[in-house]
Amino acid sequence: MERVVVAGVDRSARSRLAADWAAHEALSHGLPLRVVHVTPLDGLDAPELWPYRPEAVAPRVAAELAARHPALRVESDRLAGAAAPALLFQSRDAEMIVLGARGEGGCAGLSLGSTALAVAGAAACPVVLVPSGLACTSLGRRPDKVTLAVDARDPADGAIGFAFDTARLRGLRLHVLHAGPPPSGETGPTPCSPSAPVAYAALADREMVLLAETMRPWRDKYPHVRVLEDVVLFDPAQALVRTSGNAELLVVGRGIGSGLGRVAYTVAQHTRCTLAVVPA
Structure with a gap:
């Protein structure tokens, strides 16, 4: 089975930065990218979900990446359950998992989210954590x-x-x-x-x-x-x-x-x- 680069996404701009990083890495390795969104919302009625459509998160990010990177082989997947265990299961056949260091939840000023911490601490493959904003920009010379x-x-x-x-x-x-x-x-x-x-x-x-x-x-x-x-x-x-x-x-x-x-x-x-x- 061909290994894949997995990008875990949610509705945050931070996760889209991580997904774009994952796309570049998939292209450099000549591997497909799997965009994964995990939600615990299965079983809720439509009024309770509105305006959040969890089934659309991963396909939307995958489509954006495919448009920016025409050579990229990309698929999307929506999983149900707790985010960390679902992503850890994905790590068994992944070349790497790429996540935003913090997702859409958490407190203001939090630099490391609970999902990123749990996955980085137990995954079977390398885990790449992408910070956002000033955290991932160099204040000195150009990073090279x-x-x-x-x-x-x-x-x-x-x-x-x-x-x-x-x-x-x-x-x-x-x-x-x-x-x-x-x-x-x-x-x-x-x-x-x-x-x-x-x-x-x-x-x-x-x-x-x-x-x-x-x-x-x-x-x-x-x-x-x-x-x-x-x-x-x-x-x-x-x-x-x-x-x-x-x-x-x-x-x-x-x-x-x-x-x-x-x-x-x-x-x-x-x-x-x-x-x-x-x-x-």
Whole structure:
């Protein structure tokens, strides 16, 4: 069975941004796009549904995407039930699931919705969360790279492969970021005490060697991807949020089991670019 890119949509403009991102990704992979809308409204009478027509949401988005991307193979599907379990079921045969980081519900100012959190924490495939508004625009230079979060001591092959593939397909640089532990007694991104610089530099050198060894086989596998390896001796979540403003896509791994870890959860709440969460 051919795998598909799944875009989960609702009535929000945020989900349409995510669906358009999914369309570009489906085209780059040469895969069909499945636009899915999940509603719990089955069984209600027509007066209770008016003016909301749940059966029209996914076809309308699919038609808009087909008009903008004539080469796109796109289908639509309406499912009934709770959104997160329905999308998790879709993840079994999906290349990836793309969602708005927040849907039409929730409180004002909420950056990460419950459905996005649940799906990203348990899906069988990569989950891409697309923020909206200022959250997904760079305030500095033009984003032109994929940033990959790597723990050089415990590298996540799924996330690494996803990041390299994306950089290759888009012709982007790959920024590989390893956030190592700071020298003893230091908590910030740069050493503060007078005796710290030597210890900091020595530790950074050791972490850089470790990262280079981890990435060497991937560089050999993807010789045409431009790779920048980077070590920061700082809290991983804060380091990734800071660098997200200069990336088109930030890729993090997710451990075995359900739920996002502390780093991925923090990044998902505060990222300034699109985030991909890739299961082990």
